Amino acid sequence: MKEISISKLAYSKLFLHVAKYPQLSCNGLLLSKPSKNQSVQFVDCVPLFHSSFTLAPSFEIALSQIDSYCRQNGVEIAGFYHAFDNNNQTEPNLICYKLAEKLKENGDVSLCFMVDNSKINPSNRVPCFNVYNFGDDQKLKQISANVKLEDGTYQTCERLLEENKSSLISDFDNHLDDIKKDWRNMNLNENISAVESLSAK
Amino acid sequence: MSTTNLEKIKNWNDAGSQLRTWRDDNVRMSKETLDLWSTYIAPSINRLGDEKWLVYEQVFLAALDCQNLTIAEDCLAALKAQFSSSKRVKKLFAMKYEAIEDYQKALDIYDSILEEDETNAHVLKRKLACLKAQNRINEYVKELNEYLKLFQADHEAWLELCDVYLSEMDFAKAAFCLEELILMYPHNHVYQQRYADIKYTQGQYDLAKTYYLYSLKLNPKNVRSLYGLLLTTANLKSSQKSKEGADNSKLNLWAREELDKKYKEVDSDRNLMNSVNDMFQYLAIGKAEK
Numbered sequence: 001m002k003e004i005s006i007s008k009l010a011y012s013k014l015f016l017h018v019a020k021y022p023q024l025s026c027n028g029l030l031l032s033k034p035s036k037n038q039s040v041q042f043v044d045c046v047p048l049f050h051s052s053f054t055l056a057p058s059f060e061i062a063l064s065q066i067d068s069y070c071r072q073n074g075v076e077i078a079g080f081y082h083a084f085d086n087n088n089q090t091e092p093n094l095i096c097y098k099l100a101e102k103l104k105e106n107g108d109v110s111l112c113f114m115v116d117n118s119k120i121n122p123s124n125r126v127p128c129f130n131v132y133n134f135g136d137d138q139k140l141k142q143i144s145a146n147v148k149l150e151d152g153t154y155q156t157c158e159r160l161l162e163e164n165k166s167s168l169i170s171d172f173d174n175h176l177d178d179i180k181k182d183w184r185n186m187n188l189n190e191n192i193s194a195v196e197s198l199s200a201k
Numbered sequence: 202m203s204t205t206n207l208e209k210i211k212n213w214n215d216a217g218s219q220l221r222t223w224r225d226d227n228v229r230m231s232k233e234t235l236d237l238w239s240t241y242i243a244p245s246i247n248r249l250g251d252e253k254w255l256v257y258e259q260v261f262l263a264a265l266d267c268q269n270l271t272i273a274e275d276c277l278a279a280l281k282a283q284f285s286s287s288k289r290v291k292k293l294f295a296m297k298y299e300a301i302e303d304y305q306k307a308l309d310i311y312d313s314i315l316e317e318d319e320t321n322a323h324v325l326k327r328k329l330a331c332l333k334a335q336n337r338i339n340e341y342v343k344e345l346n347e348y349l350k351l352f353q354a355d356h357e358a359w360l361e362l363c364d365v366y367l368s369e370m371d372f373a374k375a376a377f378c379l380e381e382l383i384l385m386y387p388h389n390h391v392y393q394q395r396y397a398d399i400k401y402t403q404g405q406y407d408l409a410k411t412y413y414l415y416s417l418k419l420n421p422k423n424v425r426s427l428y429g430l431l432l433t434t435a436n437l438k439s440s441q442k443s444k445e446g447a448d449n450s451k452l453n454l455w456a457r458e459e460l461d462k463k464y465k466e467v468d469s470d471r472n473l474m475n476s477v478n479d480m481f482q483y484l485a486i487g488k489a490e491k
Contacts, residue, residue, distance in 0.1 A: 023266075051364070052398070053367075053368070054367050054368065054370050054372075054402065055367065055395075055398045055401075055402050056398070056401055056402040057397075057401050057402070057425070057429045057432050058398070058425065060432060061428050061432070061480065064479070064480040064483060064484075065479075065480050066476070068475065068476040068479035068480060069472070069476045072472065072475060086333075086334070087334075088336070089336060093368075094370060095368070095370075176424055176425050176428070177424075177425075179424055179463055179464060179467055179469070180467045182473065184472075184473065
């Protein structure tokens with residue numbers, strides 16, 4: 001069974017992105033520390049798009065910049081998430097398959113986190129996605145994985161939701177519309193720490 | 202939308218104005234609408250005069266969006282009491298059924314409205330929405346095409362059809378939708394740029410480059426078009442006769458300089474610039490300066 005851990009920062013960003021666009025599909029990348037064994041440790045997340053997932057130009061630009069960012073910061077793209085606008089849809093579609101294939105071409109690990117809309121609310125205390133793996137057999141299959149979230153992740157997400165912080169997150173689409181919006185979301189690190197310290201009281 | 206806008210609202214009058222703005226701009230601020238309703242509007246609804254009926258409708262739709270059926274029912278009851286034989290209110294009843302996923306009841310109501318008024322665009326679109334919500338994509342595409350035969354000028358519908366074709370990766374048909382939009386709105390830089398995006402995705406770099414240039418002529422600040430120009434000229438470099446090659450190099454450099462200027466204008470930090478510059482290097486034709 002795959003051992004997957006996701007940092008509070010990574011999960012919170014994924015959560016905020018999905019919360020910001022409830023009426024649209026969204027996707028994004030998950031960045032991990034280089035993995036030595038079967039376990040994967042996700043430390044950050046870059047929300048990508050909330051529209052036109054199949055258009056190549058914005059995708060190429062995003063991947064190119066994020067790739068460079070990863071090299072500078074010693075992380076790699078090991079997975080992505082996708083949330084559908086349709087409430088009941090959870091299975092990966094062709095777009096997800098192609099993205100998973102692309103990640104596998106460029107790295108060893110290609111994990112696909114399909115957001116399940118029924119599990120999104122952090123009060124459920126379960127990760128909001130089902131995990132799929134793109135294997136050497138070129139197939140995208142659901143796997144049972146031991147997904148460990150950092151302590152306090154759900155509480156932080158609840159707090160962020162209460163305080164309407166989803167407007168703070170910027171994805172690559174936002175960046176292309178207004179380059180002041182930072183797809184690295186450096187500002188969120190502070191916000192998430194602030195929420196952490198409040199929850200601790 | 203940030204919450205700072207809502208901090209300026211102090212009373213029912215301010216809230217009413219805010220709701221009016223959102224109605225006029227046709228924005229989807231459902232959660233915020235419900236917050237304003239509960240805090241300011243509901244206790245003072247009668248002070249809005251005749252505007253209250255528009256507000257009831259607006260809050261009803263916001264309530265459905267947020268699955269707050271209690272507020273939705275209250276608003277619907279008020280509207281029904283006032284406009285008992287209105288088709289517009291009947292449509293709202295059907296939308297309530299849509300919200301609880303009882304599509305058959307919703308469709309029955311829509312069909313009954315269409316019996317009396319077969320070209321009611323709002324209702325036709327609601328029927329389309331039912332298909333989309335049930336993920337019946339093939340039927341959705343077919344019906345949306347039929348709708349567009351009746352309402353050829355509905356740009357929202359053309360955009361929606363384009364999006365559906367894109368998600369099905371049918372780029373040729375998606376391009377056709379944008380061609381219709383460009384014919385209707387030849388000065389819209391976004392449609393030109395989106396068309397170019399599709400052409401690029403199809404591998405038609407020359408055509409993509411042309412449309413990115415049209416888009417930039419209309420709006421030199423369109424960042425997606427600048428990036429698109431960078432990408433297309435980089436991709437065209439290998440298959441070029443000398444004059445075209447020189448033109449492409451110039452365009453490539455120009456796009457790069459414009460983007461560089463924009464990033465510097467917003468004071469992007471060192472780390473972000475590194476990522477951007479790496480990409481520039483990769484996409485440069487000829488000598489890379491940095």
